[in-house]
Amino acid sequence: MNIYADNAATTAVSKTALTAMMPCFQEVYGNPSSLHSPGQRAAEKLASAREIFARHLNAQPREITFTSGGSEADNQALRSAAALGARKGKKHIISTKFEHHAILHTLQALEKEGFEVTLLDIPPDGVVTAEQVKAAIRPDTCLVTVMFANNEIGTIQPIPEIGQVCREAGVLFHTDAVQAAGHLPIDVEAMHIDMLSLSAHKFHGPKGVGVLYARRGIPLENVIYGGAQERGKRAGTENIPGICGAAAAFDEACVSMEENAAYLTPLRDKLIAGLTAIPHTVLNGDPVRRLPGNVNLCFEGIEGESLLLLLDAKGIAASSGSACTSGSLDPSHVLLALGRPHEVAHGSLRLTFSEYNKPEEIDYMLEVIPKIVSYLREMSPVWDELEKGQRPHLI
Amino acid sequence: MNIYADNAATTAVSKTALTAMMPCFQEVYGNPSSLHSPGQRAAEKLASAREIFARHLNAQPREITFTSGGSEADNQALRSAAALGARKGKKHIISTKFEHHAILHTLQALEKEGFEVTLLDIPPDGVVTAEQVKAAIRPDTCLVTVMFANNEIGTIQPIPEIGQVCREAGVLFHTDAVQAAGHLPIDVEAMHIDMLSLSAHKFHGPKGVGVLYARRGIPLENVIYGGAQERGKRAGTENIPGICGAAAAFDEACVSMEENAAYLTPLRDKLIAGLTAIPHTVLNGDPVRRLPGNVNLCFEGIEGESLLLLLDAKGIAASSGSACTSGSLDPSHVLLALGRPHEVAHGSLRLTFSEYNKPEEIDYMLEVIPKIVSYLREMSPVWDELEKGQRPHLI
Amino acid sequence: MALYSDKVMDHFQNPRNVGRMEDADGIGEVGNAKCGDIMRMYIKVDPETQIITDVKFNTFGCGSAIATSSMATELIKGKPISEALKLSNKAVVEALDGLPAQKIHCSVLAEEAVRAAVKDYFDRHGIPYGDELKACDGHCDTCGHEHA
Amino acid sequence: MALYSDKVMDHFQNPRNVGRMEDADGIGEVGNAKCGDIMRMYIKVDPETQIITDVKFNTFGCGSAIATSSMATELIKGKPISEALKLSNKAVVEALDGLPAQKIHCSVLAEEAVRAAVKDYFDRHGIPYGDELKACDGHCDTCGHEHA
Numbered sequence A, B: 001m002n003i004y005a006d007n008a009a010t011t012a013v014s015k016t017a018l019t020a021m022m023p024c025f026q027e028v029y030g031n032p033s034s035l036h037s038p039g040q041r042a043a044e045k046l047a048s049a050r051e052i053f054a055r056h057l058n059a060q061p062r063e064i065t066f067t068s069g070g071s072e073a074d075n076q077a078l079r080s081a082a083a084l085g086a087r088k089g090k091k092h093i094i095s096t097k098f099e100h101h102a103i104l105h106t107l108q109a110l111e112k113e114g115f116e117v118t119l120l121d122i123p124p125d126g127v128v129t130a131e132q133v134k135a136a137i138r139p140d141t142c143l144v145t146v147m148f149a150n151n152e153i154g155t156i157q158p159i160p161e162i163g164q165v166c167r168e169a170g171v172l173f174h175t176d177a178v179q180a181a182g183h184l185p186i187d188v189e190a191m192h193i194d195m196l197s198l199s200a201h202k203f204h205g206p207k208g209v210g211v212l213y214a215r216r217g218i219p220l221e222n223v224i225y226g227g228a229q230e231r232g233k234r235a236g237t238e239n240i241p242g243i244c245g246a247a248a249a250f251d252e253a254c255v256s257m258e259e260n261a262a263y264l265t266p267l268r269d270k271l272i273a274g275l276t277a278i279p280h281t282v283l284n285g286d287p288v289r290r291l292p293g294n295v296n297l298c299f300e301g302i303e304g305e306s307l308l309l310l311l312d313a314k315g316i317a318a319s320s321g322s323a324c325t326s327g328s329l330d331p332s333h334v335l336l337a338l339g340r341p342h343e344v345a346h347g348s349l350r351l352t353f354s355e356y357n358k359p360e361e362i363d364y365m366l367e368v369i370p371k372i373v374s375y376l377r378e379m380s381p382v383w384d385e386l387e388k389g390q391r392p393h394l395i
Numbered sequence C, D: 001m002a003l004y005s006d007k008v009m010d011h012f013q014n015p016r017n018v019g020r021m022e023d024a025d026g027i028g029e030v031g032n033a034k035c036g037d038i039m040r041m042y043i044k045v046d047p048e049t050q051i052i053t054d055v056k057f058n059t060f061g062c063g064s065a066i067a068t069s070s071m072a073t074e075l076i077k078g079k080p081i082s083e084a085l086k087l088s089n090k091a092v093v094e095a096l097d098g099l100p101a102q103k104i105h106c107s108v109l110a111e112e113a114v115r116a117a118v119k120d121y122f123d124r125h126g127i128p129y130g131d132e133l134k135a136c137d138g139h140c141d142t143c144g145h146e147h148a
Ligand SMILES: Cc1ncc(COP(=O)(O)O)c(C=O)c1O
Pocket: A235, A236, A237, A238, B008, B068, B069, B070, B071, B072, B074, B100, B102, B147, B149, B150, B151, B176, B178, B179, B199, B200, B201, B208, B210
């Protein structure tokens, strides 16, 4: 059996999305900046894609900027808010310790440019609170950026409450919704979101297309300078096939959102129940306030990469926050922020599902994974010491 | 007859490119950063695409960075060279007056950050000289950036000679080869090119994919911060379908380059001869040192947008450097740099071809365009004055 | 073409009242070739009724410059001069079912071409008029009028 | 999986000499669970010939940690101790048809695990040895060896 259980990394393009893309390669291939009919047909497609994103986010079309992906949208959001803050003499930014590197590394760059960054601690359930945000806000805070749902452990943050706190304090609020968009309801008005990033390939859209929502009146800074595309705020000939595929995928995901969640949640919970029955295994992140398709566990005494490779040999494509998968010595910053000790964090496994996964895949995984965990523990000198009581169990 | 004569704006995706893309949407859809087999299959595709670009540019695969397009590649090249220069106390950059806005606007941003920019004048034939570059180089020059071929008038710049001058002076040399790649031979070694930008959608590849070549040892600055993709220098999940399509299109374009040029050059020259026979019409840019598919003319007494719209009504999709097509009052900075007076520059027409255009299309244009020009001149008070001698002819 | 309404495209592709008028009673020319548009408007006026009996135009400019010229001639043809002077650029834009924002200046030019033609008619016939007929000076950026 | 050579994958998926050895003559353990890899190597030595007659390993770590452990045991099994001490991480890498750059440290660990096991054997049997057998201190970043 071949199981793709890494949908948080990227997804297959849906039939609907591909159908929307196909006419844009060889028929409606014009440049939307061109005045002639082939160009204007492309411009119409661009406008209707923009309208779709606006509608499902409860935003206005002109508040939607297309980018090359979630990373670029994150970079542009942070740089824009920072520039705006700097003009007002406000150079303090609040974020969290478990953001994606597109946020954290941009914040590091901003720190070098003189901004001060407060990264909120992550409570043990993987859900930061609006109170934490409120307590961190200072008179010179220009931006709060908190992700909508975490990409590793899938926990959902209290976005409306954080939005409320920020609105009351008069501080811009950005959320990296790359993992949430298409999976959780988003309403930028009701949730008081000023800026939001999303990426199409996380909801069965194509890779290389992102969206930055920015509330009207928030001036954007260019990350890419050049032509006058996207109201002059994002240069480069628009990737019309990608944008059309992204919009079609987003529309489909939003329309099927409840249905997909109702399908995935019991499968997720069954898998969690089955795998946490393995001794010295712990679920990372709140069991309920998490994405419908996310399972993330730590198994004591084993290391994630070898687990992944053996799963792969059994046809299961999964992910790990283990250091070995990243080439660094430190395991996932998310698991460390969650308070997992290094030796435990090394033994993590992330399984992420979409509506394309089948119930029998869950059964197969419940059969295969415990065996592989046992096999690796058998081989592990760490497990040996744990079992002999020479090393204390940490989970 | 429907004629697409705007291939400098963008091209249709070739069959070869689309064939290379198709398996990446729903089969090899993994994330190349993932360890599992679906991810590693994607990583292999990424590596082989990189290899194709390296081969045809005479570069090494690790010198190739994939970006979201020509604009991003231009931005990153300039920012990287500038940062390197600043570290050495060198903050002078040389470019030309007729670069694309992806270069010019990035240079403007760098000027605000304290760099000094010299923009070389454009000789009447639209070809800058290595001597001009040499004369402009100063001890504090950190970068020369001169486009390979101009996007409006199609003139080809003496890149090997400029490369030689830069190499001798020890100054980094970047070229925006967005209009040249796939159309003209490029050899970064022989031509002493240190950095080069290209964009796939200009040679029948997909939109949203660019390449930045940077010679080994030149440190790149991130334009987009985040994950460790592209050796940490360009964050964001790789657009594998786009990159595979880009590589297939580039391969095809490079292999068919001579054949395409041999096909297009006589068609171009026939069209130029036929259209310059219209009185008070001038070819913009050198007739020989120009892209095989580029025709760019100014017709006195008429305005470009109305010409475009009437051509469009006749099925001909073309472009103009007229101000009205851009929404600004000033016509094309390229035509102004070439020395065309404003009133003449407003009456420009760019027709750009690829191997997809047919010889009978040239005949059709030779039939239609002179009539439209006459019709618009009939309507024009400017032409009236020119003909009555109340206004001197400028061309 | 989505940029322009069907009305604009119709007036651009089939301009009404285009051409020279050799025996015009008033000729107005506004705009500047450097800026990319010039409109010249010719009117024929019935001296008894002060009605504009015929109008023609020549225009150098973009699609909307031609369309607004055409529409303006339609709107004033057969009307008394007093009404022609009330023609606003907004009325031209509305009659064309709208114009893209960056093209609004074309409708302003059309309004001014009409006024310039009337002013010329007044001048030729020694008819006095007020400051409000001071025409646009033909420089792109110096037009002091407030327009929609 | 393209990351690893077929040889690595073979030694990872079918590790040779894996398991505990209850009556080992020397046991070496290197690495640190915090850093993500620990190797424990057991050797059985013929006191007459000083030949390593049996080897076993336990490893906690990534695919290449397991594969390099396995390969190292193969390379020293049946060899005299003097030769085992000459085993370099480079030899392990070569025997595995290469390792990705970020995984070279695993081969270093395998080399050190062998040396640590031999050192333990020397210690238990009062056999003197030089400075070069000072083992890795088990901290990720403080390994002073020069390795390929
Ligand atoms: C010379 C030149 N440079 C840069 C670009 C920008 O490329 P892209 O639109 O792919 O970002 C273009 C085309 O638009 C171009 O013609």
